[in-house]
Amino acid sequence: xxxxxxxxxxxxxxxxxxxxxxxxxxxxxxxxxxxxxxxxxxxxxxxxxxxxxxxxxxxxxxxxxxxxxxxxxxxxxxxxxxxxxxxxxxxxxxxxxxxxxxxxxxxxxxxxxxxxxxxxxxxxxxxxxxxxxxxxxxxxxxxxxxxxxxxxxxxxxxxxxxxxxxxxxxxxxxxxxxxxxxxxxxxxxxxxxxxxxxxxxxxxxxxxxxxxxxxxxxxxxxxxxxxxxxxxxxxxxxxxxxxxxxxxxxxxxxxxxxxxxxxxxxxxxxxxxxxxxxxxxxxxxxxxxxxxxxxxxxxxxxxxxxxxxxxxxxxxxxxxxxxxxxxxxxxxxxxxxxxxxxxxxxxxxxxxxxxxxxxxxxxxxxxxxxxxxx
Numbered sequence: 001x002x003x004x005x006x007x008x009x010x011x012x013x014x015x016x017x018x019x020x021x022x023x024x025x026x027x028x029x030x031x032x033x034x035x036x037x038x039x040x041x042x043x044x045x046x047x048x049x050x051x052x053x054x055x056x057x058x059x060x061x062x063x064x065x066x067x068x069x070x071x072x073x074x075x076x077x078x079x080x081x082x083x084x085x086x087x088x089x090x091x092x093x094x095x096x097x098x099x100x101x102x103x104x105x106x107x108x109x110x111x112x113x114x115x116x117x118x119x120x121x122x123x124x125x126x127x128x129x130x131x132x133x134x135x136x137x138x139x140x141x142x143x144x145x146x147x148x149x150x151x152x153x154x155x156x157x158x159x160x161x162x163x164x165x166x167x168x169x170x171x172x173x174x175x176x177x178x179x180x181x182x183x184x185x186x187x188x189x190x191x192x193x194x195x196x197x198x199x200x201x202x203x204x205x206x207x208x209x210x211x212x213x214x215x216x217x218x219x220x221x222x223x224x225x226x227x228x229x230x231x232x233x234x235x236x237x238x239x240x241x242x243x244x245x246x247x248x249x250x251x252x253x254x255x256x257x258x259x260x261x262x263x264x265x266x267x268x269x270x271x272x273x274x275x276x277x278x279x280x281x282x283x284x285x286x287x288x289x290x291x292x293x294x295x296x297x298x299x300x301x302x303x304x305x306x307x308x309x310x311x312x313x314x315x316x317x318x319x320x321x322x323x324x325x326x327x328x329x330x331x332x333x334x335x336x337x338x339x340x341x342x343x344x345x346x347x348x349x350x351x352x353x354x355x356x357x358x359x360x361x362x363x364x365x366x367x368x369x370x371x372x373x374x
Contacts, residue, residue, distance in 0.1 A: 006029060007102075008102070011286070012105035013054075025113060028140065030119035041098060071096075072093055074196070076360055076361055093298075123145070153289035186206075205219060282322060294344045296346075297340060311329045
């Protein structure tokens with residue numbers, strides 16, 4: 001029996017491939033149900049990673065059915081609202097709603113494989129495996145344990161004492177609904193896919209979601225104490241954020257100011273580039289638990305899904321030799337995740353420096369694509 005902690009995208013891909021190949025698997029997930037919370041925004045699925053994982057899971061056609069058409073187009077602006085680059089999508093990295101993708105993966109598993117409402121509070125090693133303690137007072141013994149439990153993994157401390165570090169950059173998330181009719185100016189400036197407005201080491205980023213929704217983020221450097229502020233009192237978070245963008249174009253600022261949902265603070269954390277651990281029997285990590293990084297290379301979800309697919313394939317290929325399977329998987333994941341972490345760190349710096357948005361525009365122009373620069 002393979003025990004997976006966490007029903008994120010990586011854990012679900014891992015469980016799906018193991019299940020269809022006859023391997024006993026179970027997932028313990030902290031959410032109380034599949035619909036317990038909003039799962040986040042849009043993801044671009046890369047051919048070599050996310051799409052490859054979906055093919056291995058036998059779900060590629062189902063994935064194509066939930067893709068947001070033309071969602072892979074990109075616009076780059078400065079703080080005055082001037083469009084400095086417009087790039088049409090080419091379909092190679094189609095955009096999909098994270099929640100819809102997760103729902104598709106959940107639906108591909110038989111009832112009972114995912115055990116909801118199990119928030120892990122700790123994991124300890126025992127004489128013949130691992131014992132997981134849950135907030136509902138349940139104890140579960142695992143012979144083989146895969147930590148797919150995200151940035152603040154309860155499994156990771158068994159392998160390393162390294163913890164995520166705050167990058168110094170925080171996001172606040174806002175949402176505009178019925179955008180085409182209620183917020184036509186904002187809908188136009190965002191376009192059909194992703195919009196990045198960058199200046200002064202800050203940004204207002206937005207993307208289309210299905211259902212005529214605009215999901216937007218104000219991004220800026222702030223101490224970690226800012227994130228811990230008591231923003232629930234008197235609209236303090238909104239006032240603070242708007243003050244940071246006081247000289248930005250009103251159409252951009254209104255992506256945040258007119259949010260139909262309360263702002264959500266999302267500080268960015270990352271594990272050190274090149275993070276690795278020593279092999280430990282019957283235990284490993286996938287996804288953010290293994291290689292948390294900033295979103296500025298678009299690799300996080302894609303790598304999590306590829307991790308799940310490759311780990312499943314290694315387990316199947318090595319049969320009863322679980323140690324050989326885990327060692328094979330880790331040999332591949334370490335250099336791959338290091339390369340992606342380097343790209344992510346470079347992408348963050350590209351977007352949030354004194355010259356932005358010029359470095360990002362130069363990067364896009366250097367890539368082979370159908371780009372209209374203005």
